[in-house]
Structures are given as C-alpha cells and as structure tokens.
Amino acid sequence: MNPSSLDGVAACLRTLDLQNISIDDIFDDKEEEIEGIESSAAGLEGDGDVLNDRPIKRLKGSQPGVEDILEKNVDIASENVIVPSTLSEYRGLWVAFTSFCVARGLVAEENNCDDFWRGLPPKLPLWIAGWIMDKADDLDITTGKPKDLSIPRVTYARAQKMRAAVSHKFSREYKLGTQDWTESPLNPGTFSGNPSLSPLVSQYMVRAGEIVTSARAMDQETMRKLWEFNTRFPYKAELEQNSRKRKREQPERWAGHKVRQMLQTLYVISMLCLLRYDEALRIMWSDINFVCIGGTPVVELRLPFRKTDQNGGKHESLRYGPSAEENAGIAPFWLWPCPERPWMDAVTALARWWQLCSEMGVEQYGYVFRSRYLYDEISVRADHAMSTNSFLEYFRNNMLDIGIDPRPYGTHSFRRGGCQYLAKELRWPIRTICEWGGWAENFDNPGTIFRYLLSWVDTPAANRQDLFNPNRPGQDPCMACGRTCHCG
Known part of the structure; x- marks a missing residue:
C-alpha cells in the first residue's frame, strides 16, 4: 500500500x-x-x-x-x-x-x-x-x-x-x-x-x-459544604464594588451572598433534574411554576429542551408563559421540599432566589440565572443569561472556597452526581432514574446511564479492605427508616 x-x-x-x-x-x-x-x-x-x-x-x-x-x-x-x-x-x-x-x-x-x-x-x-x-x-x-x-x-x-x-x-x-x-x-x-x-x-x-472518561461526579457532601459556605456568607443589600486590592487580600470575596444564592440554586436544580449546567443556564422563569399540593409548596419545572429533543434545542425568543407546543412530549420535573437535606432542597433555593430578585428590582421573567455586574448584583435585562464561561469561573472559585480542587469537575458533574444521588442515597431503581432523566425510552442504550453511575474518576465509596469488614462504620441514617447499614 x-x-x-x-x-x-x-x-x-x-x-x-x-x-x-x-x-x-x-x-x-x-x-x-x-x-x-x-x-x-x-x-x-x-x-x-x-x-x-x-x-x-x-x-x-x-x-x-x-x-x-x-x-x-x-x-x-x-x-x-x-x-x-x-x-x-x-x-x-x-x-x-x-x-x-x-x-x-x-x-x-x-x-x-x-x-x-x-x-x-x-x-x-x-x-x-x-x-x-x-x-x-x-x-x-x-x-x-x-x-x-x-x-x-x-x-x-x-x-x-x-x-x-x-x-x-x-x-x-x-x-x-x-x-x-x-x-x-x-x-x-x-x-x-x-x-x-x-x-x-x-x-x-x-x-x-471504550468507556468515555467523564467529569467527576458532584456528591452530596460537597453540595453540603457549598451550601453552608454560601448561605453563611455575609448579606449586604446595598450596591458594592469589589476592588482588585480587596480581591487579593480576601480571595473569597469574588462574589457576594446574592450571586452565591443564584449559583447554589443552579447547582441543586442541575443535580436533581440531571442537567448539564449549560442546560440549566437556559432555564427561564416561565419554565417554573410554584404550586401547592396537599398544603406543601412544590415546584413544577417544564423544560422546552432536552438533550434528546431533536426539535426544540434552544430558546429562540423570550417566553412569558409555558407553551403546550413547546412542552409537548417532555415530562415536567416535580421538585418537593427536602428540609432534612437543605443543601438538596431546590424548592427553598428557588423561593429564596425569587425573593432576592424582588429585592434587587429584577422582574421574574426571562432567564433565571443572569449575568453578574459589580460585586453582588445581576443584570435587569431579561435576555442577559449567565454564560458558561462565567459559570465555570464562579464554580471553580466556589470550590476553592471550600478547599476542593475544581479541575476534575466539568459539564456533566451535576448530571452524573444527580444519578448517583438518586441511586445511592434515595435508592431509586435504574428504570426510574432513566424515566426521570428522559433517557432511552426503550432502554436500548444502557451504557449511557452506566457511565453516569460509575467511573474511575469518582471518589471510592469505601476502602477495598473494609468491604467485608463486619465492624465497618455505618452510613448516615436514612431519613425515612433510620437504617445506617450499608445494605439499607
């Protein structure tokens, strides 16, 4: 040849x-x-x-x-x-x-x-x-x-x-x-x-x-640390400008309480709804509906786009109300309060972000997650969505705040972490996770969900030497039945 x-x-x-x-x-x-x-x-x-x-x-x-x-x-x-x-x-x-x-x-x-x-x-x-x-x-x-x-x-x-x-x-x-x-x-x-x-x-x-090396999965413990750091960050209602000198002296002051609340809301929605963060950035207020079921506040999230949707991949224009045509064939996400794990409570996070937007004079239409200006304010323009590059910068800064190297994390970290959270913590069956995420209606591609649930880049759940150890310390207690055994 x-x-x-x-x-x-x-x-x-x-x-x-x-x-x-x-x-x-x-x-x-x-x-x-x-x-x-x-x-x-x-x-x-x-x-x-x-x-x-x-x-x-x-x-x-x-x-x-x-x-x-x-x-x-x-x-x-x-x-x-x-x-x-x-x-x-x-x-x-x-x-x-x-x-x-x-x-x-x-x-x-x-x-x-x-x-x-x-x-x-x-x-x-x-x-x-x-x-x-x-x-x-x-x-x-x-x-x-x-x-x-x-x-x-x-x-x-x-x-x-x-x-x-x-x-x-x-x-x-x-x-x-x-x-x-x-x-x-x-x-x-x-x-x-x-x-x-x-x-x-x-x-x-x-x-x-053979198996695509994915970004490291976000885990519940990291979400808890981010939530604790961000919610405890000092809140200031007045406008403030952050000088470069202050940034050098106080590197954690790259953003204020309000911007951090916006990020925390984005984190938990991405994880619970199994979204890549670039998908979550496209959510609009018209996609969100606050309802009450049996006296409990619940969030209905209807997305007119999914990774597997071939027809409605982008928001072509601002929408001021949900459209049956746009939402056809895409099942909504129903998010309930989770007071036992406030770092995984999307309902409370969204309600708090709604309140902060009102305090800043930002009307609740257009994009939910906006571009930032000054130190702790967001754009009042409904079409000014936060860019993926900005999110990456903020997310990495936030991970450094809690002492975690951000480099292994990426686009699929929240989606993968969400799959693992539903499977390991909430004990959802694989079929239910696939239905929730909108993947493979015929279940003809199990490799995708398997990659989300298992990868060598993730942190091992236990030391190999302790897998059969009868005296191995128990897990965190189940919120429903109180069991702490590893087979629970």
Whole structure:
C-alpha cells in the first residue's frame, strides 16, 4: 500500500464499526471536548481591564487599527490562560501532527502547514483520527492488521491530549472556536468549523476509550459544604464594588451572598433534574411554576429542551408563559421540599432566589440565572443569561472556597452526581432514574446511564479492605427508616 495514502485509516475505521457508537455517546464526547476548549478560555472573562493579571491597553475612540490592536492584546493575554507547560506540550503535539501529515504525503512541507490548514481540507478529520490511531490503536493504519506486541501504544489519556492539542490549535489560533464541522450546502466539498469536533473524530475517541472518561461526579457532601459556605456568607443589600486590592487580600470575596444564592440554586436544580449546567443556564422563569399540593409548596419545572429533543434545542425568543407546543412530549420535573437535606432542597433555593430578585428590582421573567455586574448584583435585562464561561469561573472559585480542587469537575458533574444521588442515597431503581432523566425510552442504550453511575474518576465509596469488614462504620441514617447499614 502507498504510505502516502490514508486509505488504510478509512479501512481500519470501517473494521471498528463506528456506526454502532450511539448518538448520545458521540454527543457526550463532543460536549466534553468543547468543555476543554472553553475551560482554557474561561479566564478571558475577567474584569475587563486585566486578563490573567496582565494589563490590557485601553482603546479610546475609533483610532486606525483599533481592532488589530485589540486582537493582539487579547492574544497576548490569552497565552497564559492555559498552564505554560500544557501549552508547550500542545505545541509539541501539533508539530508531531504536522510531521505525520508530511510523512504521509498529505502536506508538502511543514513550513507551509499554517497556510495549508486555513483551507480546511475535507479529509482533515480523517487525518486527525489517523494520527491518533497511529499512536494509540492496536491496528496498523497502513495494513489494517493488528500491530506487533513490541510496538508501543500510548494510553487513552494521551490520545485525549493529542486531540486536545489539535482542538486548541484550530479553536484558538485559527479562530474557529467550537463551531461544528459542517459541509457548505451551497458549495459541496467545502467545510467550515473545528475539524477536531467532527463526528468522525468523536466516534473514534468513544470507541478508543471504550468507556468515555467523564467529569467527576458532584456528591452530596460537597453540595453540603457549598451550601453552608454560601448561605453563611455575609448579606449586604446595598450596591458594592469589589476592588482588585480587596480581591487579593480576601480571595473569597469574588462574589457576594446574592450571586452565591443564584449559583447554589443552579447547582441543586442541575443535580436533581440531571442537567448539564449549560442546560440549566437556559432555564427561564416561565419554565417554573410554584404550586401547592396537599398544603406543601412544590415546584413544577417544564423544560422546552432536552438533550434528546431533536426539535426544540434552544430558546429562540423570550417566553412569558409555558407553551403546550413547546412542552409537548417532555415530562415536567416535580421538585418537593427536602428540609432534612437543605443543601438538596431546590424548592427553598428557588423561593429564596425569587425573593432576592424582588429585592434587587429584577422582574421574574426571562432567564433565571443572569449575568453578574459589580460585586453582588445581576443584570435587569431579561435576555442577559449567565454564560458558561462565567459559570465555570464562579464554580471553580466556589470550590476553592471550600478547599476542593475544581479541575476534575466539568459539564456533566451535576448530571452524573444527580444519578448517583438518586441511586445511592434515595435508592431509586435504574428504570426510574432513566424515566426521570428522559433517557432511552426503550432502554436500548444502557451504557449511557452506566457511565453516569460509575467511573474511575469518582471518589471510592469505601476502602477495598473494609468491604467485608463486619465492624465497618455505618452510613448516615436514612431519613425515612433510620437504617445506617450499608445494605439499607
């Protein structure tokens, strides 16, 4: 076979039968890769004048070249958003990728790569998958046969890092961001977007990983610590500006009581309703209905979007009341008070947030979770939703407040944590969890829920040596029956 061709890669991919990879798995993989891209850029949403503690020139008027100067300043400030050692590793991997393409005859010379990539060759996703396969897979991309056991293979974690290096290059340096890899309907054969986010690359990464490594699950104990810290944070009704000097002297003053209450509400809704936080950020007040059942206040949450919903993925405009057409086929979430576990009580959290919005003069329509301004206020504009980058920054700061490393946590942490909370703490059957989350009505894809319930990145529930220990300390007592045994 001609080594300059990547026909062998296509043959290997067909051998792996990637078509059997579920759409949910591909979607999860792409979301996690986007999260990695956006996480590296989260530091750009700072205080406006300083990005990553590096000064930015103030631009006045409409001077010539203002946009060029601004772009240059942002690029300079962005350099240290990613840890320098990681950035250096990304650059080394990018050189390895271009060398691979040159060796295979896909690109004429390494020196011309920067200009060449800007044209986005249609087969670019295949080249990325081929490069990762060459280093990580058991199959030889030229012969399509199993590699000799003496040939080293990189780990799946290393394969993820290889993909991340390519994602970073196209998203940040080539300014393609997290756009989907799509073919132009007007000019067939011409593609746009980030090739690392193409379905082909996601399919291969899911297959290569066997079980996609998910973000660490949020757990009830961490939720309790966040709730205690945030609810006890001093409340001040007056407007206040937080200076950089005060931030340096008191790092926990990155936000005040009201913003923290908004975040706490978002945390608990995301966890109980099994939502990714970017889904929770799209909730509007018109999705929420406070009702009374048998004298108990209950929240009915009707979402016009779900990950599995193919027709209503976004809020196209502000809605001032629930629509039967929008909510058709999407079962509502019914949330009840939980006084025994106030850190898991979405009803009380929402009621408190409603009260704080009233005190701030924010009308209860439009987005529930708004962008912040000053130290402890939110936007009065109904269409000013909190961005995912802002949430990531706030969430990480909040985790540091309670002494927990935020780096293992990500987009699916609350969804995964919610699944585990319902299964381990509330003892819900798997079928009930699937019905509550709106997944797999025919239960034909058990791998998705299994990944949410179990992953090596989660904290072990018990030491292995104590699993059969009859004197092992009991668990927290069940709120209903009072049992503390591990089989309860």
